[in-house]
Amino acid sequence: MISALVLVLAGTGLGTWAADTWPWPRDRYCWGAWQEDSGPGFLGDEAFDDVDDGSRTGKQTAPTRERPTGRCDVTITSNYKSSYDGDKVSTDQQVSVEYGPVPKTAEARLAMVHDGFLGGDMVPLPDGLPGTVNGRGGLLVLPESCDTQDGRPTVVTMQASGTYTSGPSYVQNDPADLGGARQAAELLVAAANRGMAAAGCAPDEPLKVSSPVYDLPGDRERIFSTSDDVCGIRGLHPGTEDIEYQTGAVTRDLQTCSVRGDPDGVPYLQLAMVAQPRLAAVFDGIAGERPAARGWRGTGTIGEEHAIVRADCAGRTTVFLMGASTDLGHLAAFANAATARLRCAPIAPKGAAR
Incomplete structure (x- = not known):
């Protein structure tokens, strides 16, 4: 009987260990959406670069029906001495997720969504999900059931x-490893599903990622002349020398272009066309009631750092955005190129582009 009991207990222990609940249960993060050692580098041992003195901690505030906002952070830190020169080396990485409505004010909303998630290196989320992603993060617009009142x-x-910090003065950017755009999309959608469930607005079927992620049409390119075209758009001239541009997505739902100063990388011009209905809805109510300028189609506003134009294109509401500049000549060239590709009427009058 004793031998049989030992065997039963051993079998029970083995089964529990295989399910990762004993003796070392795997930690879960972001409202239970992510599990330790589940794929991306920041959740595995490789996050510590084989350093013994490392830690991974999670902090979260889950959304609720009464307060449908939330945040979760996974923080990875490590400290060690360099085997090369003996300097103290430390890494401090973080993956942050926020759940909540877009801001009310136009400038705050444009700064959050356009500046943060519609750059030239962002690609559309797969499977028609309304949002964008890259290897450093992404944005997903939730179903209408989660809209505010x-x-x-x-x-x-x-x-x-x-x-990454080495010695008394050397510091460089070293973001947490999300495992690439496809893995980032899966992480984002998993967190969204958990957040919607907690907030009480989840759809009948959870959102999922099953298709490949869109490939960018090209790498960053550097130009030296003020008269060179950027992002493959004829007539889109930045008017400055020694810059770098990234041609982003070029689809029916999304088109993006980013121009940065080189070598400082400061944003010089950000352009985006958004026609995916739920992603375009993010910009509802902030395009004003009048045209952006004389002869322009639709409605639009020009702020201190952004411009937005909203118009019909081929039967769909389409939003044209510009950041880091308010020169309507740039927006005109970009918007008219996009409408020509989509086979709808130009947004800006002839001669407005430059």
């Missing part, structure tokens, strides 16, 4: 950040 969409955003 005043009609603002709720979004889930994810961003990886981090620094």
